[in-house]
Amino acid sequence: MALDAGLVGRSYPPSAVYEVGREKIAEFAAALGDLDPVYLDPAAARAAGHPDVIAPPTFAIVLSLGAGNVVVEDPDVAIDYSRVVHGEQRFTHHRPVRAGDRLVATATIDAVRTVAGNDMLTTRVDLATEDGEPVCTTRSMLVARGVA
């Protein structure tokens, strides 16, 4: 079933606050095999000019996955999740995510396309501090492969 083009621009209520912890950043960095001291050691992060340890550039996927669930659960978004693969991902950082951040995620449907029977759904998630400072924008494109 083709996705309804009228979904583009649909926005969802902001998420609960996600507090970024030093341990979560360290766990994520270790899972990438990346022991860069700016991820692990507050003193090293401060020496590099950051107020606290920062997160790897792809860390925002953790919040993006959670925030994207509102789209998955929207009954108007007729996409077959049993046939979905991750097509594209983009992160635009307004500044690095760092420990101590209290972030709110807002999901918006950015684009829907159907190409050769494959439905493509792009969800944008804007991450901002609870005070409204923009931190990161993620864009995730999912592809539901058409039934041949």
Add this chain to the structure above:
Amino acid sequence: MSRRRLADVAVGAELPEQTSRVTRADLVRYAGASGDFNVIHWNERVAREVGLPDVIAHGMLTAGVAARAVTRWAGDPGAVVDYQVRFSRPVVVPDDGSGAELTVRGRVAAVGEDGRVRVDLTVTSNGDKVLSLARAVVALS
């Protein structure tokens, strides 16, 4: 490490090649850290049922490992202002203790007057390109 100086960057410069391996244990660790528990990343029975040759790596694990080549070269991961990837082929991770090989090559594609440097990455596993697009923009001065 300190941030690379813009004056030391030229179009066409190549990043040091990065080679690493991804094993089943790495997939379990990444699942836990990221919250992505999709079964195809840890259960080969289910992976085969949906037509995959075996368990495959999370695309974002591959993307995260590839980004490491850029953050190391830039000298500060905080320099990365934009990073985008397009997934073209799964990284198949056999349960043989040694897993899959991932090779990341990078090249400076553009240097803007505003200090924004675009790095294009080529990411392969066992010779096959697994990301059809992998591009980072780093802010240098």
